[in-house]
Amino acid sequence: MTASTTSKVIISAQDVSAGYGGKAVWQHATFTINAGELVGVLGPNGVGKSTLLRLILGLNKPLAGTLEVFGAAPRRGNPRIGFVPQRRPIDAEMNIEALELVRLGVNGIKWGMSIMGSLRAERAEAMAALRQVDGEMLAYRPLGELSGGELQRVFLAQALVGNPELLLLDEPLANLDIRRERELIQLIYDVARTRNVAILLIAHDLNPLLPVADKIIYTVNGKMTMGSVDQIVTAKTLSALYGAPIEVLHDSQGRIAVLGIEEVMHHD
Amino acid sequence: MTNMLATGGFSINVFTDLAGMWQYAFMQHAFEAGTIVAIVSGVVGYFVVLRRLSFAAHALSHTGFAGAAAAILLGLNPLIGLLAFTGGSGLTIAVLGRRTAARDVQVGTVLAFMLGLGVLFISLYKGYATEAYSLLFGEILGISSGDVYVTLLAGVVTLAAVALLYRRLLFTSLDEDVAEAKGVSILGTGITFMLLLALATSIAVQVVGVLLIFALLVTPAAVAERLTRRPAEGMAVSVLVALMVTWSGLFIAYYLPYPVSFFITSMVFMLYILVRGVQAWRARQSNRTVAPTQS
Numbered sequence: 435m436t437a438s439t440t441s442k443v444i445i446s447a448q449d450v451s452a453g454y455g456g457k458a459v460w461q462h463a464t465f466t467i468n469a470g471e472l473v474g475v476l477g478p479n480g481v482g483k484s485t486l487l488r489l490i491l492g493l494n495k496p497l498a499g500t501l502e503v504f505g506a507a508p509r510r511g512n513p514r515i516g517f518v519p520q521r522r523p524i525d526a527e528m529n530i531e532a533l534e535l536v537r538l539g540v541n542g543i544k545w546g547m548s549i550m551g552s553l554r555a556e557r558a559e560a561m562a563a564l565r566q567v568d569g570e571m572l573a574y575r576p577l578g579e580l581s582g583g584e585l586q587r588v589f590l591a592q593a594l595v596g597n598p599e600l601l602l603l604d605e606p607l608a609n610l611d612i613r614r615e616r617e618l619i620q621l622i623y624d625v626a627r628t629r630n631v632a633i634l635l636i637a638h639d640l641n642p643l644l645p646v647a648d649k650i651i652y653t654v655n656g657k658m659t660m661g662s663v664d665q666i667v668t669a670k671t672l673s674a675l676y677g678a679p680i681e682v683l684h685d686s687q688g689r690i691a692v693l694g695i696e697e698v699m700h701h702d
Numbered sequence: 703m704t705n706m707l708a709t710g711g712f713s714i715n716v717f718t719d720l721a722g723m724w725q726y727a728f729m730q731h732a733f734e735a736g737t738i739v740a741i742v743s744g745v746v747g748y749f750v751v752l753r754r755l756s757f758a759a760h761a762l763s764h765t766g767f768a769g770a771a772a773a774i775l776l777g778l779n780p781l782i783g784l785l786a787f788t789g790g791s792g793l794t795i796a797v798l799g800r801r802t803a804a805r806d807v808q809v810g811t812v813l814a815f816m817l818g819l820g821v822l823f824i825s826l827y828k829g830y831a832t833e834a835y836s837l838l839f840g841e842i843l844g845i846s847s848g849d850v851y852v853t854l855l856a857g858v859v860t861l862a863a864v865a866l867l868y869r870r871l872l873f874t875s876l877d878e879d880v881a882e883a884k885g886v887s888i889l890g891t892g893i894t895f896m897l898l899l900a901l902a903t904s905i906a907v908q909v910v911g912v913l914l915i916f917a918l919l920v921t922p923a924a925v926a927e928r929l930t931r932r933p934a935e936g937m938a939v940s941v942l943v944a945l946m947v948t949w950s951g952l953f954i955a956y957y958l959p960y961p962v963s964f965f966i967t968s969m970v971f972m973l974y975i976l977v978r979g980v981q982a983w984r985a986r987q988s989n990r991t992v993a994p995t996q997s
Binding site: 493592 | 866869870872873879883884885927928931932
């Protein structure tokens with residue numbers, strides 16, 4: 435990567451509205467995401483966070499406005515995008531090993547069966563992807579046995595196959611305890627920095643994103659907006675965002691904590 | 703159904719026993735058709751288990767019952783009716799239930815309607831009930847050489863299609879959302895697979911019948927899923943199990959006056975229980991050594 439690519443525009447949205455059946459979920463989104471930026475997509479359930487990812491993936495079309503991904507209209511199956519959808523829990527009976535799931539990121543859309551030579555190359559590529567997320571030791575374990583955090587690492591490895599320039603992660607932190615949450619967010623942050631990958635990360639809670647996010651996308655009253663962390667981390671903005679009183683605390687070392695979001699989420 | 707045609711009776715030498723059986727054309731046809739069906743069922747069945755589609759497989763076989771009954775009523779080859787009806791229902795189920803999560807109800811509605819049709823056709827048919835009986839429980843010993851060729855053709859088409867679609871089938875089975883984002887058509891893959899399942903079901907009905915279809919289309923794959931961690935190996939084990947029980951079933955039924963499908967279903971079920979039992983026992987053992995304090 436050269437220095438000039440770091441400021442390359444990956445996604446640009448001009449007055450984009452999105453929704454289903456002509457009814458808008460959110461409107462008037464105007465923002466730019468550059469290479470290597472880690473952007474948190476924040477907000478309670480039902481504000482259309484996953485819809486934004488579907489637009490970028492080319493699975494849904496905007497109701498209005500212009501959305502460009504890599505300087506063109508989004509198209510399905512773009513190999514420059516890695517995607518980790520929000521997952522239903524994996525069946526505990528699922529006996530297939532993790533490496534095979536990662537391998538589908540290498541070969542899943544090809545026709546025909548793998549012959550011996552390509553089989554070895556595919557497995558090696560999948561293993562290399564697992565190594566990037568410190569997941570080598572998970573390679574031969576059945577998917578059904580893996581914990582939530584381990585699964586997220588496997589999914590991330592699958593999304594990293596083929597060196598995407600943009601990663602879309604839908605609720606990767608859901609159902610993780612605080613330690614796993616920190617480990618995963620650190621891993622995601624490292625990926626963004628070392629590989630200059632732009633990352634859109636959907637999350638419920640703001641706190642884990644505070645130390646790492648470059649920008650935050652949030653929706654208030656149906657309007658999607660992008661701001662810096664400092665701009666949105668005010669009690670006023672956050673209370674409007676979640677529709678409930680939220681407090682922002684600053685400690686002596688300059689660390690920030692947000693109170694109240696957990697309660698909002700659990701009473702939804 | 704089965705008769706004691708054995709001239710020399712059972713001997714220790716399997717090869718002389720087989721040579722004896724294969725003097726009869728009906729036994730040859732049974733082994734030929736059984737082998738093709740076992741291979742196809744083992745392969746397709748693996749994806750049935752992976753996609754959690756066993757209810758759909760069940761529904762398709764019952765649909766096949768209605769189709770075959772209609773064909774008999776019209777004086778056609780039952781296999782034609784089987785293929786037409788299972789294909790039609792497979793398509794309907796795939797289009798109505800695009801997403802795995804919502805498929806159960808759609809399958810159920812198609813199933814009920816088709817069984818109703820089957821009952822009507824059987825009641826309209828003025829012949830003997832044996833036709834219906836053989837549809838329900840299979841009649842592998844009554845397969846003609848013409849049936850064997852049709853089965854072979856259907857089997858080759860199914861296997862070729864699975865080989866072509868293999869990775870996309872696997873991708874949509876394990877990881878539907880990512881596959882969709884990567885540009886794989888969920889609907890297209892779903893429809894193609896349901897049509898392949900319809901084809902596999904139609905030829906398997908001849909061997910084990912409508913009611914016992916799971917014995918070849920689900921249980922061998924369920925055994926394989928427990929024993930393997932890689933899809934290619936899973937399919938191989940699934941085929942192996944299906945072949946083993948089909949051949950043994952035919953072999954035993956040659957000497958004993960009970961239906962082939964009974965032996966096939968019992969053996970494969972026993973194998974499944976054995977595998978689950980051994981695995982449960984091993985899991986308990988390793989739990990004891992790893993975490994003795996946990997109850």
